[in-house]
Amino acid sequence: MKLGSFLLRRLLLSILVIIGLSIVIFIIARVVPGDPARMALGPRAPEDVVQRLRQEMYLDKPLPEQYFYWIKGVFSGDFGRSLVTKRPVLEDIKEYLPATMELAIFAGILMAVFAILLGTLAARFRDTWVDSLIRILSYFGVAIPAFVAAIIFMLLFGYLWPVLPALGRISPGISPPVTITGMLSLDSLIQGNFGAFWDSLKHLLLPAVALSLGGLFQEARITRSSMVDNMHKDFLSAERGYGIPERVVMFKYLLKPSLIPTVSVMGLDFASLLGNAFLVEMIFNWPGISRYGISAMLHKDLNAISAVIIVFGAVFVVVNIFVDVIVALLDPRIRLSTARGT
Amino acid sequence: METKENVLLNIKDLHVWYRVYGGYLKVLNGVHLMVREGERVGLVGETGCGKTTTMKSILQILPPGDFHIPQGQIFYKGQDVLKMSFGELQRLRSREIAMIFQDPTAALNPVFTIGAQIGDVIKYSIALEEKKVHKEKIKTLSARALKEAYLPDPERMLVNYPLQLSGGMRQRVCIAMSISSKRNLLIADEPGTSLDVTIQDQILRLLKEIVEKKGTSIILITHSLGVAREMTDRIYVMYAGTIVETAPAKTLFKNPLHPYTKGLFASVPKISGGGIAKGIPGRIPDYLNPPSGCRFHPRCEHASQICMEKPPQLFEIEKDHSVACYLAQR
Amino acid sequence: MRNSNQFNNAIAISLAKPKSIFWTNLGRNWFKFSRNALSILGLVIVLGIIISAILAPWVTPYPEHAGPFVDFDNAGQPPSLGHLFGTDNFGRDVLTRIIFSFRGALIMAIVVLALAVPPGVLLGLIAGYFQGTWIDTVIMRITDIFLAVPPLILALAIASVLEPNLMNAMIAVTVMWWPWYTRLVYGMASSVKNEYFVIAAELTGASKFHIIFREILPNCLSPVFTKMALDVGWVILIGASLSFVGLGEQPPTPALGQMVSDGARYMPTFWWMTVFPALAIVLTILGFNLTGDGIRDMLETRMG
Numbered sequence: 001m002k003l004g005s006f007l008l009r010r011l012l013l014s015i016l017v018i019i020g021l022s023i024v025i026f027i028i029a030r031v032v033p034g035d036p037a038r039m040a041l042g043p044r045a046p047e048d049v050v051q052r053l054r055q056e057m058y059l060d061k062p063l064p065e066q067y068f069y070w071i072k073g074v075f076s077g078d079f080g081r082s083l084v085t086k087r088p089v090l091e092d093i094k095e096y097l098p099a100t101m102e103l104a105i106f107a108g109i110l111m112a113v114f115a116i117l118l119g120t121l122a123a124r125f126r127d128t129w130v131d132s133l134i135r136i137l138s139y140f141g142v143a144i145p146a147f148v149a150a151i152i153f154m155l156l157f158g159y160l161w162p163v164l165p166a167l168g169r170i171s172p173g174i175s176p177p178v179t180i181t182g183m184l185s186l187d188s189l190i191q192g193n194f195g196a197f198w199d200s201l202k203h204l205l206l207p208a209v210a211l212s213l214g215g216l217f218q219e220a221r222i223t224r225s226s227m228v229d230n231m232h233k234d235f236l237s238a239e240r241g242y243g244i245p246e247r248v249v250m251f252k253y254l255l256k257p258s259l260i261p262t263v264s265v266m267g268l269d270f271a272s273l274l275g276n277a278f279l280v281e282m283i284f285n286w287p288g289i290s291r292y293g294i295s296a297m298l299h300k301d302l303n304a305i306s307a308v309i310i311v312f313g314a315v316f317v318v319v320n321i322f323v324d325v326i327v328a329l330l331d332p333r334i335r336l337s338t339a340r341g342t
Numbered sequence: 343m344e345t346k347e348n349v350l351l352n353i354k355d356l357h358v359w360y361r362v363y364g365g366y367l368k369v370l371n372g373v374h375l376m377v378r379e380g381e382r383v384g385l386v387g388e389t390g391c392g393k394t395t396t397m398k399s400i401l402q403i404l405p406p407g408d409f410h411i412p413q414g415q416i417f418y419k420g421q422d423v424l425k426m427s428f429g430e431l432q433r434l435r436s437r438e439i440a441m442i443f444q445d446p447t448a449a450l451n452p453v454f455t456i457g458a459q460i461g462d463v464i465k466y467s468i469a470l471e472e473k474k475v476h477k478e479k480i481k482t483l484s485a486r487a488l489k490e491a492y493l494p495d496p497e498r499m500l501v502n503y504p505l506q507l508s509g510g511m512r513q514r515v516c517i518a519m520s521i522s523s524k525r526n527l528l529i530a531d532e533p534g535t536s537l538d539v540t541i542q543d544q545i546l547r548l549l550k551e552i553v554e555k556k557g558t559s560i561i562l563i564t565h566s567l568g569v570a571r572e573m574t575d576r577i578y579v580m581y582a583g584t585i586v587e588t589a590p591a592k593t594l595f596k597n598p599l600h601p602y603t604k605g606l607f608a609s610v611p612k613i614s615g616g617g618i619a620k621g622i623p624g625r626i627p628d629y630l631n632p633p634s635g636c637r638f639h640p641r642c643e644h645a646s647q648i649c650m651e652k653p654p655q656l657f658e659i660e661k662d663h664s665v666a667c668y669l670a671q672r
Numbered sequence: 673m674r675n676s677n678q679f680n681n682a683i684a685i686s687l688a689k690p691k692s693i694f695w696t697n698l699g700r701n702w703f704k705f706s707r708n709a710l711s712i713l714g715l716v717i718v719l720g721i722i723i724s725a726i727l728a729p730w731v732t733p734y735p736e737h738a739g740p741f742v743d744f745d746n747a748g749q750p751p752s753l754g755h756l757f758g759t760d761n762f763g764r765d766v767l768t769r770i771i772f773s774f775r776g777a778l779i780m781a782i783v784v785l786a787l788a789v790p791p792g793v794l795l796g797l798i799a800g801y802f803q804g805t806w807i808d809t810v811i812m813r814i815t816d817i818f819l820a821v822p823p824l825i826l827a828l829a830i831a832s833v834l835e836p837n838l839m840n841a842m843i844a845v846t847v848m849w850w851p852w853y854t855r856l857v858y859g860m861a862s863s864v865k866n867e868y869f870v871i872a873a874e875l876t877g878a879s880k881f882h883i884i885f886r887e888i889l890p891n892c893l894s895p896v897f898t899k900m901a902l903d904v905g906w907v908i909l910i911g912a913s914l915s916f917v918g919l920g921e922q923p924p925t926p927a928l929g930q931m932v933s934d935g936a937r938y939m940p941t942f943w944w945m946t947v948f949p950a951l952a953i954v955l956t957i958l959g960f961n962l963t964g965d966g967i968r969d970m971l972e973t974r975m976g
Contacts, residue, residue, distance in 0.1 A: 013816075020817035028833055139710075143958035145909050147916055147929075148950040151936055155943060234448035237403040242463040242519055243436025246428070257453045275824030279916055283936065293825075294917055297832030309829050313821045331453055332503045 006328055007321070014317040021313045022074065026067050029302045074310065080303035084295060089307045092292060097311065100281065100288030102186070104273050106204050107211040111273070112266060115216050119223025119262070120255075126228055134220060141217030146276035150210040150283040157206060207284045211276055215269030219262050227258040260331050267323035271316050348379040350527055350559055351400070351439075352417040358395055358583075360629075361408030367629040369395050371583040371637065373414070374656055377527065377559050384574030384591065385563045386606070390626050392583040393563045394444070397529045401435055402426075418527075436467035440520035441529040444563075445536050446512035450504040457500030460484045460519050467523045487522035488515070492548060510541040514548070521552055528553070528560045535565075546573060567610060571595060576662075579603050582627050582637040585656060589663035599659060599670040601642045636667070644669050711969070714962025721956055725774035737764035738772035740924045748942050758944035760935065766944060769926035770952045776921045777928060777956065780842050781907040785900055787846045792853030793896060797884050799854065800861025812858065818851040827910055831919040841920035845910055849903075856899060860892040898968040905960030912953050928953050 061069075073080065079089035122134040144152075230236070231254065239249050278290040285291075289308060296304035358370040369392050377383050385393050398404045400416055400423060416423040418434065426434065443449035451459060461480045464487070468475045481500065488496035491514040504512055513534060520528055530549055534542030550573060553560050564570055570577050570591065577594050579587040579602065587600040598604045605622040624641035627633050636654050639645040648668050656664040657671050665671070729735045733755075743763030751758045757766035799811035818826070830844035864870065870887050878887075908928075914920040916929035923930065928949050935945030 014820075016813065017816050017820045020813065021820050024817060025829075028830060139958060139961065140954070143905075143961055144954050145912065145957070147913065148932065148953055151932060151939075151946055151950055154936075155939060155947070159939065232405050232407075234443060234445065235451040237398065237405060238441075238443050238449040238516075239451065239459070239462075241398075241401045241403045241435055241441050243432050243434075244462050244466050245432060248462065248466070253451055253454070257451065260453075271822035272824070273822075275822035276913075278824060278828060279913055282917070294828070297828055298918065300833065302833070305829055305832065309821060309825060312825050316822055317820055332455075333452060333505055 007325060010321050010324055014321060018310070018313055018317060022071060022310060023067065025306045025309050026070060029306050030063065030066070070306075074307075079307035082296070082301055082304045084299050084301050084304065089304050092304065093289060093307060093311060096287060096289040096292045099286060100274075100277055100290055101315075103204065103207055103211065103281070103286060103288060104270070104277060107208040107273055108266075108270055110208055111212040111216045111219065111269060114212075115219030115262065116223055116259070118216075118220040120227060122220065122224040123227035123231070123258075126224070131224075134224070138217035138221050141213050144213060146211050146214060147279035147283060149213050150207065150280045153206045153210050154283060207280050207286055211273050211280050214276075215266075215272060219265055219269065222265055223258065223262045226261045227254065230254055230258050256330060260327060263323060263327050263330065267320045270319050270323070274312055274316060349376060349417075350379050350381075350419065351375070351377040351561075353396070353400070354415045354417065356396065356399060356414035356416065357412050358392075358399055358404075358414075359410040359412060361410060362630070365630050366410065368632055369583050369629050370399075370414075371632065372585075372653070373580070373583065374585050375561075375578055375588075377561060379526070379559060380557050381559050382553060382573060382575045383559070383561045384570035384577040385561055385580060386565065386567065386570050386577055387580035388565055388626065391580050393580055394531055395583075396580075397441060397531060397561065397563065400529070401439060401441055402431055403441075432466070433470055436463075436470060437523060438525060439527045439529065440525045442513075442516050442520050442531060442533055444531040444533075446509065446516045447504070447536075449516055450512060452504055455501055455503055456488075456507075456515055457481070457484055460487060460500075460515070460522060463519050464522050483522060487518040490521060490552070491515070491518035493518065509537045510544065513537065513541075513545050517545070517548060517552070521556070524556070526558060528558050529563070530560060531563045532565065533562075549573070567595075567606060579606070582632065583629070584637055584653070584666060586638065586667065587663075587665045588656070593660075593663050597663070599663070599665045600638075600667045601644055601669065602638050708966060708969075710962050711966025714959050714964075714966060717955060717959030718963050721774050721959060722778065724771050725778050728771050728775060732765075732768040732771050734765040734768045735772075737768045738924075738926055748938070748945075750942075751944055757948040758942075760931070760945045761938060761942070766931075766948050769931060770928070770949055773921075773926040773928045773931065773949075773952075774956070776838060776925065777908045777911055780838065780845070780911045780920075781904045783842050784845045784849055784907050785903060787842075788849035789853050789896070789900060792850035793857050793889075793892075795850070796854040796857025797861050797889060797892070800858045801865050801880070801884055801888060803862040803865065811854070815851040815854045815858075818848060819855070821848075823848055824910060824913055827914060828917065828919070831914055836919045836922060838921045838925075841911065841914050844914070844919075845907060849907070853896065853899070856895060857892050860895065861888050864888050864891050898964060901967045902961060902964030905957040905964070908956055908960070909953070928956075 079093070081087065082089050082092055085092055118134050122131045125131055236249055236254060239253050240246065244253075274290075277288065278294055280286070281288045281291040282294060289311065293305070293308035295301075296308060353373055353375040356370050356373040357368070359366040359368050361367075373392070373396050375383070375385070375396070385396075387393050395404070399411070400418070402423065411424060414424070418438065421430070423431070423434065450456075461484050464480050464483050465475050468479075484500060485496040488499055493499055493511060493514050499507075499515075504515075507515065517533075528549075533549060534545040537545070546569060549560065549562070552558065562570070562573055574591050576590050577588065578585050579594075579600065581602050587594070587598070587603050589597075594603070595607075598607055602622070609621050622641060627637055627640070633640050633650075635648070635650045635652055636642070636645075639649040642649065646668065654666045654668050654671070656666045658664045659670060724731050728738070732738075741762070741764055743759075746759050746763040747761050749755055749759040749763075755765050755767065757770065760766055760769070795811050795815070799808045799815075802808050821829075826848040827841075827844045830847055831841050834840035834843070865888060870883060873883050873887050911920060912927070912929035912932070914929065915927035916933045918930070918933075921927035921930065931949035932946050932953070935942065935947075935949065938945055
């Protein structure tokens with residue numbers, strides 16, 4: 001139907017947004033007082049070496065030109081060199097990004113599944129103790145920041161009852177799988193290395209739960225209220241009245257419209273997932289791009305910082321498009337009214 | 343009045359209560375209604391008097407919440423609906439009775455296609471008999487139902503969403519869903535009232551044609567006496583959850599007996615030399631604390647002591663014409 | 673929902689009759705109150721935080737611990753009567769430092785909102801009023817750009833390129849905060865502007881200034897206020913996240929996130945150094961969330 005043009009519009013808009021983002025980042029990066037060339041080489045490098053580097057980095061050219069060179073580099077994958085690791089930022093990204101993606105995706109799945117589950121339960125048993133319990137849990141779940149949850153989990157499960165490993169992605173002594181996607185759990189599953197798979201899941205669990213907590217409960221509340229709203233709608237009575245069995249009415253005709261608000265929120269929640277990943281990775285010593293980004297920020301590693309932000313921006317934009325597509329699939333009203341430019 | 347032959351639906355003394363904060367809304371207070379095979383019955387009353395509740399009770403599709411039926415029976419083909427099992431209820435809904443809702447926009451699920459919705463209705467109706475149902479067959483039957491409701495281009499209509507249709511078309515879709523399989527009783531809840539008058543007229547004519555062609559019985563809910571007169575054989579007048587009068591249409595129009603019915607007739611403005619119509623003073627009662635005795639007595643200018651004490655029962659005044667009023671029974 | 677109207681009618685009528693109103697209302701008010709109990713709890717928490725923050729030097733047991741103070745003999749003491757939340761690795765009283773850190777948190781929230789909300793709302797009004805023109809497109813695209821990055825990341829990035837102190841942290845958070853208000857107000861302004869009273873004002877020759885500020889703005893304010901109340905909690909959260917990584921308030925001034933991260937190193941033996949600041953964060957956010965919910969209920973019932 002109109003899905004194709006809808007998708008295209010979103011895509012074009014997103015590209016525009018990313019370009020704008022890159023400009024903003026570039027301005028920010030150049031705003032910092034201090035001399036990037038000198039910072040790269042250190043205080044003891046001789047002046048002429050620094051001057052040469054300045055010319056290489058186009059620091060003497062006007063800003064728009066600098067931007068142009070930088071963007072050109074970005075498109076060919078060249079983000080420059082990291083001050084900290086001393087190697088091309090692109091390589092750093094390639095190494096660390098999959099770990100964060102694995103964490104974020106796992107947390108996202110946890111969030112979605114449990115939010116829908118809890119929300120449906122709360123709606124089904126509304127005004128009973130089940131509902132009240134879930135509501136109280138949501139208040140806390142939303143109020144506990146991810147890094148606080150992370151620390152509490154570390155304390156509880158890492159030290160008090162060490163049932164789950166607290167640090168890193170995989171235990172020493174387990175042979176890691178060959179890198180295909182970079183996501184340990186996926187790779188080990190593909191290769192049938194179930195020992196590694198199980199182990200990596202255990203490592204994933206704590207940080208993923210810590211990350212997903214806030215969004216999970218918020219989405220559960222939204223699911224619940226949306227289901228309760230829809231429960232009273234006439235079309236359900238009508239469908240029942242025409243002889244459609246109850247289970248079909250519940251799981252097909254009630255569920256689909258109720259999920260729309262939830263899925264819409266999931267995009268935003270995924271953003272906070274990514275943002276919180278920064279802190280959670282630090283706590284769990286998870287070798288992801290967020291941890292890399294934080295160290296870049298603390299060391300004022302401009303190239304790395306810009307690259308990380310662009311990468312996150314791009315990931316977030318892609319996720320948003322994905323979420324928008326799903327919402328459009330669920331709710332025809334959206335894709336049919338876009339044509340009118342509402 | 344109650345001949346045993348050909349009685350399709352027989353509601354006896356139905357009471358329905360709805361639990362709200364502070365007590366119960368005693369909406370239905372002893373409803374009696376009967377529909378015979380092939381009969382066209384009109385149910386007339388003002389908004390809020392309980393017509394829709396009665397109908398929904400027949401199909402047991404009252405909205406989820408606390409509904410309580412303290413007494414009453416609903417016999418369909420001799421079997422009490424209120425005691426039916428889930429399977430029997432489903433059979434009732436798929437094969438016997440269908441209800442066309444008042445607001446077609448609300449009655450259609452906005453996120454599913456027409457084809458999906460009507461297809462499911464047909465699918466589960468067939469599934470009662472056959473093990474496996476072919477998609478092609480469902481599609482054919484769906485298109486056919488849509489065509490019978492005079493919807494243009496039925497094949498294409500199947501992939502449309504409700505929001506793409508006009509109000510009149512949506513109402514036709516609801517009708518199509520009701521006639522998608524052979525049913526014996528149709529319930530039309532104020533068909534076309536949310537649409538403009540010309541469309542409403544078309545819808546009513548469509549219903550008339552369907553009923554005549556298929557010999558289906560129909561309960562037509564309306565608050566318009568004109569529609570009732572044209573389309574029905576027998577009329578039940580309802581007020582505040584009770585049937586106050588019932589008679590064949592002609593008889594009722596010639597000789598209304600209950601004060602409320604008389605008030606209804608007087609409320610219709612006459613274009614030729616009538617002046618401003620006289621309404622009925624007061625408003626429908628508070629169901630939380632309904633008036634004692636006859637529920638109409640606060641608004642009735644003929645109310646007497648007994649009216650306030652004991653609710654009057656339906657009493658046959660002349661052939662086929664019953665009234666629930668002490669005044670008329672004198 | 674035509675079929676439910678009967679019941680709504682009935683309920684409305686039943687409320688109008690004086691005889692039943694007393695018992696019905698009592699029950700209803702209790703129900704409302706029980707929901708409001710949460711809001712009152714939130715209010716109590718919020719007031720507690722604000723008052724203790726303002727009166728910190730006089731309320732806390734060891735006010736000098738909030739500054740440059742070391743007492744290694746007393747370092748790492750578990751919670752006791754003298755130190756309700758124990759002492760940290762420098763021997764400073766954890767409770768005192770938590771209360772003092774509320775100051776920075778509240779200041780940040782106030783400043784950030786004061787700086788971010790007016791421009792955000794203004795831009796949203798303008799974009800909404802001129803919807804469909806290039807003004808709208810430009811403003812909203814810029815807003816989209818800022819919203820394209822997960823919020824915390826942007827704040828971290830900005831704060832990291834500047835010198836780490838409270839002022840710069842506030843700047844960073846302000847820069848990433850205003851777009852949310854723009855988007856919020858844009859949605860409302862663009863629909864309000866089609867209302868009849870706005871069109872009427874235009875036809876009678878009112879200036880654009882008047883229309884935007886006297887006609888449209890008042891109708892957008894309720895959700896803005898609700899959001900501001902809820903946002904206090906979120907700003908404090910972001911502030912804590914920033915100080916967790918060392919951006920924001922610098923030691924020895926206490927900051928909640930910083931206390932959590934400092935204490936994390938001494939886990940699990942000296943658990944109180946982390947757990948209490950962490951609980952303080954949770955409590956703060958909880959308090960402002962509950963209060964914000966209560967404000968929303970209040971504002972919305974008046975409108976509805």
